[in-house]
Amino acid sequence: MTLKKNILALRQKKAIVQKGGGDKAIEKQAAMGKLTARERILALLDADSFHEYDMFVEHEERNFGMDSKELPGDGVITGTGTIKGAPICIYAQDFTVMGGSLGLKHARKITKIMDHALKMKVPCIGINDSGGARIQEGIGALAGYGEIFYRNTMASGVIPQISVILGPCAGGAVYSPALTDFVFVVENISKMFITGPNVIETVLGEKISQEDLGGARVHAEITGNAHFYALSEIECLNQIKELVSLIPHSNQQKAERIEPRKPKFRKKIENIIPSDPKQPYDVREVIFALTDESKFLEVQELWAPNIVIGFGRMDGETIGFVANQPMYLAGVLDCDASDKAARFIRFCDAFNIPILTLEDMPGYLPGVDQEHAGVIRHGAKMLYAYSEATVPKITVILRKAYGGGYIAMNSRHLGADFMFAWPGAEIAVMGPEGAANIIFRKEIMEAEDEEAMRQQKVQEYIEKFANPYVAASKGYIDAVIEPEETRELVLHALEVSKNKDDHRPYKKHGVPPF
Amino acid sequence: MKAKKETPEYTDFAVTARKYKTQLTRKYQNRKMWVNPNPFEIQSFIPGTILQISASEGEVVNEGAPLLILEAMKMQNRIEMPFTARIKKINVQVGDRVPKDTLMIELEAVDPE
Numbered sequence: 001m002t003l004k005k006n007i008l009a010l011r012q013k014k015a016i017v018q019k020g021g022g023d024k025a026i027e028k029q030a031a032m033g034k035l036t037a038r039e040r041i042l043a044l045l046d047a048d049s050f051h052e053y054d055m056f057v058e059h060e061e062r063n064f065g066m067d068s069k070e071l072p073g074d075g076v077i078t079g080t081g082t083i084k085g086a087p088i089c090i091y092a093q094d095f096t097v098m099g100g101s102l103g104l105k106h107a108r109k110i111t112k113i114m115d116h117a118l119k120m121k122v123p124c125i126g127i128n129d130s131g132g133a134r135i136q137e138g139i140g141a142l143a144g145y146g147e148i149f150y151r152n153t154m155a156s157g158v159i160p161q162i163s164v165i166l167g168p169c170a171g172g173a174v175y176s177p178a179l180t181d182f183v184f185v186v187e188n189i190s191k192m193f194i195t196g197p198n199v200i201e202t203v204l205g206e207k208i209s210q211e212d213l214g215g216a217r218v219h220a221e222i223t224g225n226a227h228f229y230a231l232s233e234i235e236c237l238n239q240i241k242e243l244v245s246l247i248p249h250s251n252q253q254k255a256e257r258i259e260p261r262k263p264k265f266r267k268k269i270e271n272i273i274p275s276d277p278k279q280p281y282d283v284r285e286v287i288f289a290l291t292d293e294s295k296f297l298e299v300q301e302l303w304a305p306n307i308v309i310g311f312g313r314m315d316g317e318t319i320g321f322v323a324n325q326p327m328y329l330a331g332v333l334d335c336d337a338s339d340k341a342a343r344f345i346r347f348c349d350a351f352n353i354p355i356l357t358l359e360d361m362p363g364y365l366p367g368v369d370q371e372h373a374g375v376i377r378h379g380a381k382m383l384y385a386y387s388e389a390t391v392p393k394i395t396v397i398l399r400k401a402y403g404g405g406y407i408a409m410n411s412r413h414l415g416a417d418f419m420f421a422w423p424g425a426e427i428a429v430m431g432p433e434g435a436a437n438i439i440f441r442k443e444i445m446e447a448e449d450e451e452a453m454r455q456q457k458v459q460e461y462i463e464k465f466a467n468p469y470v471a472a473s474k475g476y477i478d479a480v481i482e483p484e485e486t487r488e489l490v491l492h493a494l495e496v497s498k499n500k501d502d503h504r505p506y507k508k509h510g511v512p513p514f
Numbered sequence: 515m516k517a518k519k520e521t522p523e524y525t526d527f528a529v530t531a532r533k534y535k536t537q538l539t540r541k542y543q544n545r546k547m548w549v550n551p552n553p554f555e556i557q558s559f560i561p562g563t564i565l566q567i568s569a570s571e572g573e574v575v576n577e578g579a580p581l582l583i584l585e586a587m588k589m590q591n592r593i594e595m596p597f598t599a600r601i602k603k604i605n606v607q608v609g610d611r612v613p614k615d616t617l618m619i620e621l622e623a624v625d626p627e
Contacts, residue, residue, distance in 0.1 A: 168606040203587055205611040222541055280524055305539060329542060330527050330534035362529040368548035392575070433531035479541050 015056045017072045021096030029096050034167060034189060035233050037077050037092035037100075040127055044237045045081035045090070052079040054112065059105045064136040071097050075107040075130075078113040080122075083244045086256075089117035092127035095167050099131035102173065107144025108133070121250035123160040125240065128177060129167030145172045152168055152179035155348040159250045162240060165190035165216075166233060167225070167272040178225065181347055182243060182299070185216035185226040186236045192219055223304040224336060229302060242297055246311045246318050247351060254352050255318035263487070265294040270483035271362075275424055277400050277431075280326045283308055286398065287321055290314065290487050296321070304336035309344040311353070315491050320348035323358035324409070326399075333405050334365035335378040342381035349389035354494055357410040360399040362431060379408065380513040386414045388510060392497035394490055395476070397421040397468065403430050412476045417500065418493040420486070421468035421477045428470075431460045468470060553596065556619040562586030564610045564618075574600045574624050581619060584612070593618075600624050 020026065020036060029036050035043065038165050041050055043122070059066065059074050075097035080089050091110050093100040110126070117124035133141035134443040155161055156179065163177035164184045168191045177183045185192075193214035200206050200213070212218065220229035228243070230236035248255045272285045288294040291312030298310040306329040309322050322341050324331035361469065364375060386408070394417060395410045406427060410416045421427065429435060437444070440457040447453035471477045481489055524535040565583040571577050575595045584591045599621040606618045 205563075205613065206561060278532060280534070280536050326534070326536060327522070328537050328539055330529055330536040332529055362532065362534060366529065367545070369545045372548075431530055431532045437531060 005255060005310065016054060020072055020094045021098070022231060025096035027169070032189075034095070034129070036096060037094040037127065040079060040164075040166065040233065040237070041079070041081070041090055041092050044125070044232065045083060045088075046085065049081040050079055050090075051081065052077060054078055054109045057105050057109055059103050059134075059137070060101060060412060061134075061137050066136050069098075070455055071103075071184055074103060074109060075099065075100050076102075076106045076109050078109045080113075080116070081178070083241055086249060087119070087120070087122045088125055088244065089122055089129070090125045091115045093130040093167075095129040098134065100129050101131050101132040101134035102141055102144055102165065103137040104140035104144045107141070107148055110144075110148045111151055114148070114155060117159055118151070118155045121159060121252060123244060123247070123249060124155065125162045125164065126176065126180070127164045127166055128169040128173065129165075130173060131168060132171045132173055139352075142172070145176070148176050149179060152176055156181075157251060157346075160244075160247050160351065162243070164236065164240065165192055166236070167191070170194070170196055170214075174225075182227045184228045184230065184236050184240060185219055185221070185224060186233055187216045187231050190216040190219070190226075192225060217302075220300075223305040224300060224301045224340060226303075227299050239297075243311075246297060246313070247353070248318075251352065254337065255268065257316045258313065260316040261292040261313075262295045263289055263291060265289045268484070269486060270422075273399055273422075273424075273483075277362075277426060280330070282327050283323045283325045283331070283358060283398075287312060287323060290356075290490065291319075292316065300340055304334070304340045305336040306331055306334065307341050309341055314356075314487070314494065317494065318353050319494070320344065320353045320355045320408070321358065322355060324361040325406075326360055329365060331361045332363060332365040333361060333379060333382070333408060334370055335373045335375050338375070338378045338380075338382040338408075342385040345382070345385035345389055349385070349391050352391060354392040354394070354497065355389065356490060357393070357395040357416075359395060359397045359401050359406075361402070361405040361409060361411040362400055363402050363405050377513045379404070382408050383414060384510070384512045386410045386416075388503065388504070388512075389415075390500070390502040392417055392494060392500050394418040394419065394493050394497075396481075396486055396490070397425040399424060399426065399464070400431075401425060401427045403428075415502075417497055418489075419477045420479055420481045421471070421484075421488060422479055422483050423468065425468040425480075426462075426466040427468055427477070428466050432458050432466045435465070537619070554599070554602075554621040554623075555617050556581065556593065556596070556621065558584060558589070558612045558614055558616045558618055560584070561614045562591070562612065563608045564608055564612065565590060567604065567606070567608055569595075569601050569604070569619075571604055572602050582606070584618075585592040598624065 038108040057074050061350055074094050078091040091113050114124055135347050159179035161180045163180045166189055170193055174192050191210050191214050197208050197213055219226035228239045269289040273281055287296050296310055296312040308325045311318055393410050412419050444450055444453045468477055468480045522537050526533040527536045529614040548618045562584045565585045567582045568580045577595055577598045581595055582591045603620040
């Protein structure tokens with residue numbers, strides 16, 4: 001009989017913790033258009049799969065009247081569960097409990113579940129909704145953040161780490177998401193900044209709203225801190241589910257292969273690309289023509305749209321796509337595009353995801369702002385990431401491949417395993433106009449009709465050099481292929497790369513141009 | 515699969531010798547154009563408050579002499595005369611809060627005697 005009593009007491013204790021900050025605080029949370037931490041976890045995970053731990057952890061702060069304060073769960077919910085069958089560890093900060101503020105015990109619950117994720121080799125998802133450090137705990141809160149950052153770093157490249165910003169995430173707190181692989185934000189709900197509008201106004205006199213300073217759109221489009229942008233929490237949770245189903249549980253596994261499907265995209269692949277190299281098109285259509293069911297999960301869609309990155313499946317297997325996007329800035333490489341692609345390439349390499357590069361790029365973006373922003377250093381990240389990667393690396397040159405960009409976009413010279421080019425590809429040191437102007441400068445200047453001579457020389461250059469056959473004659477391109485053959489050949493390349501075994505010289509770690 | 519159906523507006527965009535039809539990003543359009551710095555214009559290198567002005571218009575000030583104190587981030591930054599010149603115009607007053615890159619003082623050359 002006493003056991004029954006104990007069970008009832010346990011249920012009562014649990015019910016109190018599950019209420020979080022209580023009805024009033026929950027009402028407030030709802031009024032802000034936000035789900036509660038528990039609702040979020042339950043909506044994200046498979047039904048009945050969530051199991052919570054450390055419900056009864058209590059803070060130990062005794063100053064500033066904290067000794068009499070009870071904080072259910074210390075403001076964070078932690079546990080394990082599954083997403084579409086994939087096991088994951090998760091934590092969600094509970095804004096209804098003292099504004100989700102982070103104290104030492106709150107942080108220790110997070111680090112404990114992170115340690116668990118790292119040991120069990122499963123992805124770790126963190127839902128951030130917190131006013132920041134719990135000021136009453138002082139240095140204890142700072143210690144907590146530091147311990148989280150350390151684990152983010154230790155887990156980097158071992159298990160996928162996902163951060164979901166569903167509320168404020170300010171000050172030091174922003175660095176945990178920044179260290180993780182994917183950051184999800186929601187319009188009007190996510191706010192991320194190091195110093196908020198109040199401090200900025202006091203110190204610098206600059207007036208700006210939270211939304212304009214560090215809202216979802218800003219991070220999705222301007223800073224590149226966010227990888228996925230959604231208009232509602234539910235849309236955001238669905239994006240997470242899709243991502244989790246596409247990536248492996250750890251660096252010791254491959255992403256789960258599913259039943260292969262044919263692309264749904266019906267347009268003839270060779271009709272997507274205008275033959276005039278000056279005309280734009282949407283390179284995502286080429287991706288749709290290649291992927292199973294024409295599905296593609298684009299990463300960082302709004303930031304540096306001149307390069308497209310994301311995941312799709314081919315023959316049921318997850319592939320990482322990197323593609324120049326002529327629709328934006330003519331598909332040039334610039335600081336942001338290089339940064340974006342480099343990080344993605346490193347994620348794919350760390351997690352055994354083959355990389356397919358689709359190339360159509362006119363070069364690097366010219367401009368003082370680019371040079372001064374360090375396009376040399378940022379551009380180098382991409383060279384580094386491609387060279388370093390040991391997963392199967394396949395490139396298809398669709399149209400233009402000029403100069404430094406040709407080298408950067410996973411060229412043979414950086415270790416590409418397969419280099420294909422469409423017959424209209426122009427592989428050259430620069431565009432024909434520029435090249436002709438330099439090589440035939442004398443002839444053009446001495447001609448009676450300079451413009452006619454220039455056109456003639458440009459034409460000559462196009463015929464002789466702006467094609468895939470010069471590169472093919474040197475073995476830099478393995479095969480010049482018909483566009484319709486692309487999917488079949490890429491699938492074949494993936495098939496024969498299954499046992500790829502590529503080693504790097506021993507090192508503690510490289511020194512990439514961060 | 516969500517290819518855009520409506521045709522976007524394309525503009526001419528020059529990369530080296532060739533112009534491509536493409537769209538510009540908001541970030542690209544909002545980028546700051548480079549202006550050659552004019553040595554006769556003294557601008558604020560950081561947003562802040564003018565605490566003190568030590569020169570007056572028309573005065574010839576020697577290189578290295580203090581011009582004004584710009585307080586920013588609780589630091590008092592002493593702005594000095596970059597070279598000997600005449601103060602043509604002072605555009606700020608004590609107590610002014612100035613954004614970054616504000617033209618604070620204009621100089622003019624003094625004829626070497």
